[in-house]
Amino acid sequence: MASTTSDPDGSPTNEAFHLLSNETRLELMQALWAAYDPVDEEPMRFAELREEVTADDPGGIYYHLDKLTTHFVRRTEEGYELRESGKRIARIVLSGTAIDDPEIEPVAVDVDCWYCGGQPTLSYRDGWRYLECTSCEARCVDSFPPGVISKNEFPPSGIRDRTPNEINEADRIWGAHRRASVMDGVCPECAGNMPIDSIEVCDDHRPDWDAYQFCEACGSIFWMLVSHVCEGCKYRWRLPTLFYPTRHPAAVAFYYDHGTGSSSTSPPTSSGRSSSTSARSSSRPTRCGSGSRSRGTARSCG
Ligand SMILES: [Zn+2]
Ligand SMILES: [Zn+2]
Numbered sequence: 011m012a013s014t015t016s017d018p019d020g021s022p023t024n025e026a027f028h029l030l031s032n033e034t035r036l037e038l039m040q041a042l043w044a045a046y047d048p049v050d051e052e053p054m055r056f057a058e059l060r061e062e063v064t065a066d067d068p069g070g071i072y073y074h075l076d077k078l079t080t081h082f083v084r085r086t087e088e089g090y091e092l093r094e095s096g097k098r099i100a101r102i103v104l105s106g107t108a109i110d111d112p113e114i115e116p117v118a119v120d121v122d123c124w125y126c127g128g129q130p131t132l133s134y135r136d137g138w139r140y141l142e143c144t145s146c147e148a149r150c151v152d153s154f155p156p157g158v159i160s161k162n163e164f165p166p167s168g169i170r171d172r173t174p175n176e177i178n179e180a181d182r183i184w185g186a187h188r189r190a191s192v193m194d195g196v197c198p199e200c201a202g203n204m205p206i207d208s209i210e211v212c213d214d215h216r217p218d219w220d221a222y223q224f225c226e227a228c229g230s231i232f233w234m235l236v237s238h239v240c241e242g243c244k245y246r247w248r249l250p251t252l253f254y255p256t257r258h259p260a261a262v263a264f265y266y267d268h269g270t271g272s273s274s275t276s277p278p279t280s281s282g283r284s285s286s287t288s289a290r291s292s293s294r295p296t297r298c299g300s301g302s303r304s305r306g307t308a309r310s311c312g
């Protein structure tokens with residue numbers, strides 16, 4: 011497998027961090043990002059860039075610009091512009107998505123709890139969007155506090171200029187696309203290979219569907235969980251098999267081998283309730299499974 015990050019010295023990763031560790035270079039990157047118009051790309055001339063940085067020694071500014079052209083910046087006849095790698099860095103670092111840490115206090119949103127039909131609230135903290143039911147203590151996994159019916163990794167940029175209902179809807183759409191990418195084996199973070207890493211099956215699965223509580227034996231309300239890990243960036247995502255109706259050959263084969271037709275699963279919905287009492291053949295509406303970072307501390311249901 012090709013790797014661009016394992017070389018301890020002079021690796022592209024180290025070089026990238028080194029490039030951004032200088033104030034003038036950061037200011038230059040910021041100036042190029044501020045001037046960048048995605049519809050009408052126009053390079054910045056040296057004279058324009060010079061006005062945007064604190065340093066005033068042209069030789070020094072030129073030196074730092076030249077350094078940046080090794081990775082993030084391109085020099086053209088008309089001036090300087092960000093390369094795609096520079097834009098990616100700018101989107102993550104300079105736009106604040108990576109370090110912003112906003113919070114939203116619990117506020118009611120227009121969805122019904124898919125366990126009890128009650129009123130959930132939306133909140134946001136530490137980069138996670140929570141839906142918490144005010145009427146029940148549902149726990150689909152043991153890592154969730156009681157009542158948290160859904161928890162999803164969602165970037166701070168996604169909450170800007172949106173009402174709580176709009177955030178909830180954006181999160182649903184964004185999550186669905188990313189989940190589809192994971193199920194098809196393509197990492198939604200880096201586009202690397204993201205094969206199935208493991209399939210966990212509970213041998214003694216007894217969740218309490220009436221109280222909406224996870225099974226003590228496996229810590230999940232779901233009988234079977236599929237784990238994908240990205241070979242490139244270590245991004246990990248675990249999701250219940252009900253998201254795989256005939257989607258992935260490996261999952262289909264697994265169902266077949268275990269005598270469970272994949273038609274017994276159904277796409278998740280966010281409302282209504284079925285009378286099924288077995289997770290193994292459940293068509294109980296559930297929204298579960300979303301991204302968790304590679305440390306595996308969080309599994310999410312939403
Ligand atoms: Zn509820
Ligand atoms: Zn179990």
Ligand SMILES: [Zn+2]
Pocket residue numbers: 197198199200201202240241242243244245
């Ligand atoms: Zn990845």
